[in-house]
Amino acid sequence: MFTPSSDDVRRFFCDIYRKHHAKEILSPLEAIALDWIVQHPEYESDLGDVDAALARDYSVDGGQANPFLHLSMHLTIAEQIAVDRPTGIRAASQGLTQRLDSEHAAHHQIMECLGQMIWNSQRAGLPPDGAAYLECVRRR
Template structure:
């Protein structure tokens, strides 16, 4: 189910994972990763209920979609676990070291990943990992 979930399936997975956590139930590995992300984002806890399954957060209204944010965190967790695209783990390590803050480093990565996705959508092309990696490299260089 989670290899290519629909928007609703992904959102329900996050909500169910949060409910299991709150009830003290055993979590599967991916659920535990989701919980780590959610614990780092208490501002999203209010959205972890069925009433938000269909809600949109249009960027033109200045809204940040909590479910998209969680999903990007999960994508980065997987990238780091397998070092794909190649070199992403080293760039994360450098960002983490320069900030002294893992979450700040992850949010830089989120911005670069989002830019890559936006470029692909804008140009109707496949995502280009070089856009992502170059964005990360620039952030590492900027703060040196």
């Protein structure tokens, strides 16, 4: 199992941004990530300078959202939907997307549920509860 560090994640997204502007070929995973990067132009300054991105502290105390965490969550949700894991996430996402008339808005709602699931798992010291996560998405 691959467990990237926060620096690895930052380099990954900054490199995609660089490749995009240099018109270089992207891997399929990078192309999916680029779709979400493009939908977040507010992150351009963070993605355009890898050294600054590596040095920056995106702690909750700083008051600014972590663009790399945000983009990673979009990518995670896209992968979950693609493989339908947990089973039912694809249908729940499609329903939410239709209701909100926006895949992006649906992702942000799903992101809330994903964050809650991860927080609950870490707090309880238990594996993530996919059923509770899916139910949260369905309720939205």
